[in-house]
Amino acid sequence: MxxxxxxxxxxxxxxxxxxxxxxxxxxxxxxxxxxxxxxxxxxxxxxxxxxxxxxxxxxxxxxxxxxxxxxxxxxxxxxGSSVPSSEYIRLQQERGGAVLGWLNHHFDIKPGVMLDHGCASGFTMLSWINSGWVAKGFDPHLGSVERGREIGLDIELGVGERLPYEDDSIDVCMSLGSLEHTYDIGRSLSELHRVLRESGLLFIRWRSDKIYGSPLEYYNHNHNRFFSHRSIALLLARYGFEVIQSVDDEIECEGSSFSYTLASKAKIPDFEIFSNEIFEDIGTDDPREELEKISALRDDFYTKSKRFLEFYNRHSTKDISYIRRLLEAGESGLSWDWISGFVDFEKVYQRKKMEAERYISLYDQGMVV
Ligand SMILES: [Zn+2]
Incomplete structure (x- = not known):
């Protein structure tokens, strides 16, 4: 077992x-x-x-x-493994740098203290440090924390629900995909509100609600919640943050399916104000619409999986640029989004094949509902 x-x-x-x-x-x-x-x-x-x-x-x-x-x-x-490859380290460093670059480009920010929220081994902190920032990070995974400390990074073993930092001590918090994993989002956002300075910024990366791949992969046990631009704005408002920008831009790398929300620290509303005024202001997602969307998506992915398997059987080549050209030209009605955004093309190509096969089989058994 x-x-x-x-x-x-x-x-x-x-x-x-x-x-x-x-x-x-x-x-x-x-x-x-x-x-x-x-x-x-x-x-x-x-x-x-x-x-x-x-x-x-x-x-x-x-x-x-x-x-x-x-x-x-x-x-x-x-x-699959907690030992990062050098390619992974380089990508993580670039991603951290891309976030800093985006913030510098759009906002007037000066180097201060940055908190990397759920930092893994903290390679995303390196570009910030090189640009004069003090970078701190925490992560709940012991192996990752030890690895980051070996290269001298300031990383704590910890969880978002109890941050080991003083009140008003952080200028920017960079949270790359960790708020979907955190188990108590209310406590985590309250902790972020506590440690951020008055003018502090919270930069969040989350998985786009535009589901490109298999719904069975998108909805997985590692994610406790599935944001939309509206629902993340509501959640942030509840815990005292105001959204500055919420975008689907490709901030870190081309072809990724991430969304980003930048928020600033604001007043924590009482629940009545939140559920009356703010609720009204921001609006809510329609549950009926969500149910219809997922149902259409399941059927759509079934069709795409069949097309992909046909495509795969015709093109077993490992030449990524050739496959990319075909997909970008709309071959088989598929798009490049299907396999883009990953480092190891060959592995991803195989994995997509496996996902498509399992999806078709489960769908036919009535187990994609
Ligand atoms: Zn609700």
């Missing part, structure tokens, strides 16, 4: 109220998703809030499960 399966047996799943509006009324958006490594699917309930349209994993494991999981297993399950 895998370590993850053993871990899940120790904990039970609980229903939680909506993280945005506290409502306890949900509809099931999807019943199956990825429960372990790529291609390993099983029951995974994603719910949509009937009041505000927020999508989250619900029920989910009780909080203590996540600390256990992230400390020991997360990066191993998600990436």
């Amino acid at each position: 895998s370590e993850l399966k053993e871990l899940t047996k120790k904990y039970s799943k609980v229903m939680i109220p909506c993280e945005v509006c506290d409502s306890e009324e949900f509809e099931v958006l999807q019943r199956y998703g990825r429960i372990e490594g790529p291609g390993e699917y099983g029951e995974l309930k994603v719910s949509v809030c009937k009041k505000c349209g927020y999508r989250l994993l619900n029920p989910r494991y009780e909080d203590s499960f996540y600390e256990d999981y992230y400390r020991r297993l997360y990066r191993d399950v998600a990436y």
Whole structure:
């Protein structure tokens, strides 16, 4: 039995109220998703809030499960190994630099203290340090933290729910994909609000809600919530942040399917003001629309999977630029988005084949619902 399966047996799943509006009324958006490594699917309930349209994993494991999981297993399950390659290190450094470049380009910011929220080994901090910033980071995964410390980075082992930093001590927090993993988003955002200075900025990368690939991969056990531009704005407003910009720009690298939200620290509203005025102001996602969208997407991915397998069987070449040209020309009605944005093309090409095969098989058995 895998370590993850053993871990899940120790904990039970609980229903939680909506993280945005506290409502306890949900509809099931999807019943199956990825429960372990790529291609390993099983029951995974994603719910949509009937009041505000927020999508989250619900029920989910009780909080203590996540600390256990992230400390020991997360990066191993998600990436196969916790030892980073030199290519990965270079990319991470570039990504950190690209975020800083984007912030410098759009806003007048001066070097200060940057917190890398869920930093892994902290390679994203290097470009900031080279530009005169003091960079601090934390991560719940012990192996990653040790690795970063070996190269002299200021990294703590910790979780977003309890930050080991003083009040008003951080100028910019860079959170690259970690707020979807955090188990208690309310406590995590409250902690960020506490440690950021008055004029502090919060830069968040999250997975776009435009789902390009398999819905069974998009909805996976590593993500506790699935943002939209509107739902992240609502959530931020609830915990005292105001959105400055929320974009789908390719800030870190070409062809990625990320969205980004930049927010500044504002006043924490009381819940009544939040749920009346702010709710009205920002608007909510429509749960009906979310259910229709996912249903159409499941069918669409089925068709695309079949087309992709035909394409794969015709073009087993490992020549990435050739495959890219074909896909960009719209061959088989597929697009380059299907496999772009990854480092190891050959591995991704194989993986997409495996995902397509499993998807078709599960769909035919009625297990993509
Ligand atoms: Zn809600």
